[in-house]
Amino acid sequence: MTLDQERELLLRIQSDRKEFGILFDHYYKPIFGYLYRRTGTYDLAKDMAAETFLKAFLRIDSFVWKDIAISSWLYRIATNEANQFFRKRKYKAAALESMVDFDLATQVDSEEEKHSLDAELKQHDDFILIQQKLSLLNIRDQEVIALRYFENKDNREISAILGKPEGTIKSLLSRGLEKLRQRVLS
Amino acid sequence: MKPEDFEKKMEGLSTPKSDAVPPKELRLAIVSAQRSAVMGIWFIVMPWFLLMCVIMKYIFHINLGIIDTLKQMMRALDKSPQTWWIGPMMLMGLPIVSIIMNTLAISHFQWESYTGSLIVSIRMRWLNLSVLVVSTGIVGIFFLYLITENCR
Numbered sequence: 001m002t003l004d005q006e007r008e009l010l011l012r013i014q015s016d017r018k019e020f021g022i023l024f025d026h027y028y029k030p031i032f033g034y035l036y037r038r039t040g041t042y043d044l045a046k047d048m049a050a051e052t053f054l055k056a057f058l059r060i061d062s063f064v065w066k067d068i069a070i071s072s073w074l075y076r077i078a079t080n081e082a083n084q085f086f087r088k089r090k091y092k093a094a095a096l097e098s099m100v101d102f103d104l105a106t107q108v109d110s111e112e113e114k115h116s117l118d119a120e121l122k123q124h125d126d127f128i129l130i131q132q133k134l135s136l137l138n139i140r141d142q143e144v145i146a147l148r149y150f151e152n153k154d155n156r157e158i159s160a161i162l163g164k165p166e167g168t169i170k171s172l173l174s175r176g177l178e179k180l181r182q183r184v185l186s
Numbered sequence: 187m188k189p190e191d192f193e194k195k196m197e198g199l200s201t202p203k204s205d206a207v208p209p210k211e212l213r214l215a216i217v218s219a220q221r222s223a224v225m226g227i228w229f230i231v232m233p234w235f236l237l238m239c240v241i242m243k244y245i246f247h248i249n250l251g252i253i254d255t256l257k258q259m260m261r262a263l264d265k266s267p268q269t270w271w272i273g274p275m276m277l278m279g280l281p282i283v284s285i286i287m288n289t290l291a292i293s294h295f296q297w298e299s300y301t302g303s304l305i306v307s308i309r310m311r312w313l314n315l316s317v318l319v320v321s322t323g324i325v326g327i328f329f330l331y332l333i334t335e336n337c338r
Contacts, residue, residue, distance in 0.1 A: 046206075124201065177196065
């Protein structure tokens with residue numbers, strides 16, 4: 001969706017809330033994917049994605065267009081949701097694999113989808129290791145690294161999502177990457 | 187591994203792709219499931235402990251002495267007009283709050299106007315369900331006790 005299309009859609013949503021469904025259908029998959037890659041847990045990502053879209057729905061009227069993509073705004077809400085989760089469990093980071101196993105024992109609505117995603121996750125050993133080590137870093141490092149290397153966002157996009165200057169993002173990335181490297185090597 | 191190599195590795199990191207289909211509806215928990223479970227456990231600790239002491243004393247005939255102390259404490263609280271409510275609140279009130287919180291945490295209610303039906307679905311969160319069962323058991327036992335004591 002281009003910026004012009006997003007701007008037009010925003011105006012339509014602000015005059016008719018039902019149009020929010022288009023935004024939801026378009027961005028649910030990337031937002032859910034981002035939260036899934038950050039948390040590594042299907043249920044958690046699903047709950048966070050639901051919270052993200054609920055917050056977006058409730059705040060869309062106050063969204064003022066400043067040439068920042070709606071997707072960046074959605075990513076910002078999702079990032080805050082993920083950060084909230086990591087802040088709460090900051091000092092009891094669990095292994096990603098154990099989290100996956102725990103969730104396999106619970107039943108959810110989309111059992112098939114969950115199993116296929118968990119199977120997909122288990123095929124990415126390097127990612128699991130990086131994700132696990134990343135969750136041990138501080139929130140500021142986690143968010144930039146996840147957006148850069150898990151979501152393939154460039155510095156300009158990350159800057160728009162996090163509301164920080166590009167220079168800050170660059171230095172956060174460089175320092176964060178070094179901390180992550182040390183964790184991986186340890 | 188050198189920093190440059192690690193950066194290259196990160197650039198080429200293969201991430202799991204999500205093929206999640208946007209759900210037709212968003213199911214939001216009324217209250218947080220995990221928080222409800224934890225609070226529920228705290229709410230039922232005291233009545234659960236009391237029940238265990240009663241079972242130990244009257245069924246297994248093991249008197250730890252705690253039950254008598256608790257009884258005396260309850261009687262003392264019961265006598266004062268300022269504190270009489272603490273006992274019932276602890277033994278019945280808190281487990282009832284635990285039941286309500288954990289029920290809301292795992293339930294989803296949907297009203298279908300065209301069929302005029304209310305669809306209730308329960309998420310299988312084992313911790314919440316366990317707390318719910320134990321809380322219901324505690325409330326049930328104390329309720330039965332109240333009935334038998336007052337109808338004698």
